[in-house]
Amino acid sequence: MCVSDSNRRDFFRTATAAGITVAGAQALGAGAAHAGERTAAAGDRVALTRVRVFDGNRITAPRTVVVDNGRIGTVALGARRIDCQGAVLLPGLIDAHLHLRDVATLRQLVASGVTTALDMACFPPSAADALRGLPGLTDIRSAGTPAVAPGSPQSQLPGFPQDAVLTGPEQAHDFVRARVAEGSDYIKVVIEESGPAPETVQAVTAAARSLGKAVMAHATSTATVERALAAGVGMIHHVPLDRPLSPALAERYAATLTVAVPTLTMMEGFAGLGIPGMDYAAAEGSVAALRRAGARVLAGTDANLTPGIPVQPPFGHSMHHELELLVRAGLTAREALRAATSLPAQSFGLRDRGAVRPGYRADLLLVGGDPLADITATRDVLRVWVGGIEHVPAA
Template identity: 75%
Template sequence: MCINHTNRRDFLKITAATGAAVAGVSALAAPASADAHDHAAQPGDKMALTNVRIFDGDQITSRRTVVIENGRIGISTLGARRIDCGGAVLLPGLTDAHIHLRDVNTLHALAGSGVTTGLDMATFPPSLVNSLRGLPGLTDIRSAGTPAVAPGSPQSQIPAFPSDAVLTAPEQATQFVRSRVAEGSDYIKIIIDEPGLSPETIKAVTTAAHSAGKLVMAHATSTATVVRALDAGVDMIHHVPMDSALSASVAARYVSSGTVAVPTLTMMEGFGNLGIPGMNYAAAEGSVTALRRAGARILAGTDSNLTPGIPVQPPYGISLHHELELLVRAGLTTREALRATTSLPAQAFGLRDRGAVRIGNRADLVLIDGDPLADITATRAVRRVWVGGIEYAPVTG
């Protein structure tokens, strides 16, 4: 059963163009040592994190030393300031594969919770996105910019929404993609709904984006729209159906086509709790279970936002830890959940300099207490965060 028009309009607002400012910043727990607290990392500072156990993508290693030098993971400890981490676990910086940016407070909240890469799924104008790029010591971002939408959609009615993103025919697809590329969008987003963009238009946007060397993200919240996205050949499908769980055959299509899933269970859980007919969280969870059984690639994304009028607003940063817990409840192993927020998004988005604690990679690192392979909630126990080799320090005052 498809989501009715009223509920569909409510749900489509999830991907409205902007998030909103966060009210505060999640605090870090006590640092690994008094010496570490007194000497936060600065750009170019060389450090040796000693006595750390590393999540290497498969297991938690024995105690080792990780060098940070010039924003990268280095080799030699010569001349490095040593920080004894006392056996704490070091994770690659976490990635949230579905957020909505608002302002610099967004980046503070993300970094404070260990999210060192944020993948924005719809924000405009381009000047806002560009103002948040490359800020030293704060979460690194990528963005879809303005998504392609249908006439009459909630997004199309947002004041100042770019008119060239409201598509009425496939012939507009090439210019839409050109405009997004010119504005600096890192990938292209399409809102797929019923009624909405025609299958021909969705396919045309996908083809134009691929010709421009851009990945295509699709918003799809029902089984029918997921199938439409798969038919069009998009690269990633964000959200999962809430009308009915994906069948094994549809889940298998993700695998055969190489399509990546970003379920955003945190958002789906929130809408499921509203009691809206046709929005059943059990269907969303069941869809993830089916995707995992099929062997699909699954990424962790929260749909964090503070967009006015949206009834579900996962908080930036801390909600990613809840997303990992929901993925585990849906059938992923703790190892798979950790990969869903580290190595897999790096691979899927072509971010080859992150996602693993590896020499030469960006020094995006999260130090936590506990063993997340034994208990995924251990990711919440953030002790310290480095973004590009700079230790994150919460804002005060």
Template identity: 50%
Template sequence: MGTVTAIDGVRVFTGDGLTEPRRVYLDGAEIGTGRTPDVVVDGRGRVLLPGLIDAHMHTVRGREDLQDLATWGVTTGLDMAAWPSAFVTAMRGQTGVAQILSATTPAVGPGGNHARMPGFPADGVVTGPREARAFVDRRVAEGADYIKIVTEAAPPEGMDQETVDAIVAAAHGHGLLVVAHAVTTGAVHVAVAAGVDISTHAPLDAVLDDATVQRMRDAGTVCSPTLTMMRGVADLRAAAGLRYEHARDSVTALHAAGVRLLVGTDANSAPGAPFAPRHGESMHDELGLMVDAGLTPVEALRSATGLTAQIFGLDDRGVVEPGRRADLLLVDGDPTEDIGATRAIAGGWIAGERVR
């Protein structure tokens, strides 16, 4: 049996608010119910959160990226493109650092920027609907946890609507969620028309129109806007007419309409990326930007924990309850009032092990 840790006098985030001060037990890799503790941690004046889940990141440097996530209280990272499959498998097996899931290789059109990335796998380029099922079958064979598609407004840069539709249908046939990289309003239209489950990024070219927002709400489409990335790109490419305010105001409109929003950063360390949010640290930037866009601190915290776990079927984490993974973040202050308090990290645990 593993070490039993008790955190005393701590208020616990429930997804809706905070409990009164209480004792929480970590029994080995899970949250427990009350064996005699080997270690006692003072939680007075502090708040215990489920470990944060970054709904959009990329594993590039390997374990170093996962260690950076863990250091900042991010205990799970949803990798949205990584290859080769042997590398992804090795990163899934790391212990003592953030755990990842992965889309492995994404589907891209033959003329877009992604297809021209050095080292991009040839089997990720999809030129027509007849190739859709084979693409998805390859991802399933290498253990993809969900399917990632890069959508564009139209060929020749991206895949046509029929091809995107076919990939979504094939993925859903395997019971897999589909995440669309959609950085323009036109790309969002393609993704939503195809019935993707999650649209990631918020467009910089214009604010999403009311009809698209309502269609996303009615279809149950989820959005992970990656405002940290979009702000960074807008700062670098303002001359091209890209404005961060468009992304922020799109999030405000989506939130007002009741579209579910997830906290993702697009953290990466890839050479040639348009911007590189820092693994882990950028999660706290993203929480602040989501609050600035209209979410309450409680909503932002829920979107970074239990809601993401629910959407991606991670039933073993995202809440502080007995029997769940002991993936936890202890902070000074009250982040339900001041979202910046998530940076005041007093302790973190992954599967019951204290993060060093």
């Protein structure tokens, strides 16, 4: 049975359901397929023919894209061919806010086409380190342990490192140095109304900058967003649930090139808990204000399995929901796709991904339907490649 012989659109799934192994499949160690999934190795050369490509702007006419030894290649000669029959190829999706857990959650991400996962708090450091660089699995970056205020819910989690509980600015430098030594890719600070104080957030930001690390701030209210903006952090995660960002605040994001990761999926979940003062309309209105102001908005879900967190978006699936919520909040489908591909790649300095371009990592998502016409088409996952290793999701 050869994939290229098929002219049924559902072949990609039925082949897997019937237990047919995609040509070239082999054992892949930690990244190996589990039940209901088939993978093919990175080493071979594959030509995806008759594939329409989201080029960051539009969807192209059918063409050939070559996957060559883990990268996007240019030479189709001698390649195994996969006839994509006009299906649409997207760069692999990048979730700009989640909390890493284990290999099983990386597999869930792959199955949904999320090929890069940007963790926003995970400890101890060995937990993230165990998930780095696994062949065929979602590529990760991690904040490690975030800075929090005394008395915060995070500070009371079992095993939370006490050097990350900041009582004043004098601790900021040691906190940042410790995270850098542990391998944190960027620095996270959780800003609540109760703390850390503005001067501490500023000290963390300055210390991180001096060591070449970007700063991510958690802020879910107007007051904490103002504290984050005043400190000059690089990214603000979540959006206010108390009231929509004012045009003036949204314009400060744009003017200072502060990136927003609204995590609408999480905001929707929290607003749904019925807690007074938490209104999803505020979150949606904030995204609309950011868009109008020209601020950069990234897709992030806050997928987690953290004990005690009342809202736990599922890994992978929630990315498609986030795209839909961003569109409902006013982004065009094109803007939402960019928010999950090229823009997070740029914002996090990931120069080898976010586009279907020769030389880039072969992180790819093949979908049925036209996601520019209907963003829900991203849910129709036909195949995924992570670093050139092919996955055919289970039916």
